Amino acid sequence: MTGPAKVAVAGLGAIGSKVAAALDAGLPGLKLVAVAAGEEAAARRLIASFREEVPILALGELAGLADIVVECLPPELFAELAGPTLAAGRTLIAASAGALLANEALVKMAAAHGGRIVVPSGALAGLDGLSAAAEAGLLSVRLVTRKPLRSLAQRVEVGGETIDLRDLAAPKRLYAGSVREAVAAFPVNVNVAASVAFAGLGPEQTQIEVWADPGASRNRHTLFVTSRAGAFTVEVENLPDPANPKTSSLTAYSLIACLRRLRAPFAVGS
The missing domain is CATH 3.40.50.720 (NAD(P)-binding Rossmann-like Domain)
Known part of the structure; x- marks a missing residue:
């Protein structure tokens, strides 16, 4: 060009x-x-x-x-x-x-x-390492995402249950399971999970936990990867974007x- x-x-x-x-x-x-x-x-x-x-x-x-x-x-x-x-x-x-x-x-x-x-790396670090580990052979990939309440809707619906977050006083796990189901439940909150799935084991075998944390001020993502070449953990804390707290800056x-x-x-x- x-x-x-x-x-x-x-x-x-x-x-x-x-x-x-x-x-x-x-x-x-x-x-x-x-x-x-x-x-x-x-x-x-x-x-x-x-x-x-x-x-x-x-x-x-x-x-x-x-x-x-x-x-x-x-x-x-x-x-x-x-x-x-x-x-x-x-x-x-x-x-x-x-x-x-x-x-x-x-x-x-x-x-x-x-x-x-x-697909860019978005709000997460470590996708280069995950892609390299996939070439070596992945054994497990898990992502734990913790969100401040202002990054989530006041009410979330997961598995047919409506959870009211307005009076949440302690961290609460909203979801644990496959990335595919998590993206369906939180379509604007867990794009990083889809990126992890595409780079690694796919949306069914990649596991994720989504937490609502009233004490948090940042979006925190922790990625755990185990492969035949070794293992690594990556943790990222991002400030919510001031113009849209549902996404990271x-x-x-x-x-x-x-x-x-x-x-x-x-x-x-x-």
Whole structure:
């Protein structure tokens, strides 16, 4: 590819607005060419501060302009963006890793049309090590996620039971089991679990615990990996994003780092 790669950002919430702003400020080898947003007025206010004006398009139109489409959407809109993007043979960088579990046919679509799906590390460290351990042979992968109450809904429904968190006084385990079921129960809270599953043993064999902790101020993820090459544990504590406490502040910067690596002449890690 000669010249800068053309990039579009779908979704301008807490994550997407930071990614779009970083592209406008300048990432080597990349150029922001379009955005999509649910609230056009808010999108226009953001774009007004950019160095270069870009069009606001519908989700299905982004692949017509861009080589790379960055997804920063609510999970229910994922397929509406991903389908046209991959059918056009573009690269999709997916923040909503959990949504891929309900849309796994998109991987075959990408292969059939020359497209590519890239899942960044998001709010978790250790995925490079997990991928390497998978090559050696994984024996077990477990993720424990602890969330402050403001990172969760006031009421959560798990396994047909509704749990009211408003008066929670002590840490409570909300879920223990497979990643696939956890993502269905917490679609906007455990994207990191889907990333772990894709990098390792898959969504059925990867285990996760989700805790609500009234004493916590940060999202804490602890990853336990055992393989034929050894074992390791990774713990990450992330501040909730001020604009959306359901996501970690690190997530947007993970997407920016992923974009930077795509065209970098020198890169460390995957």
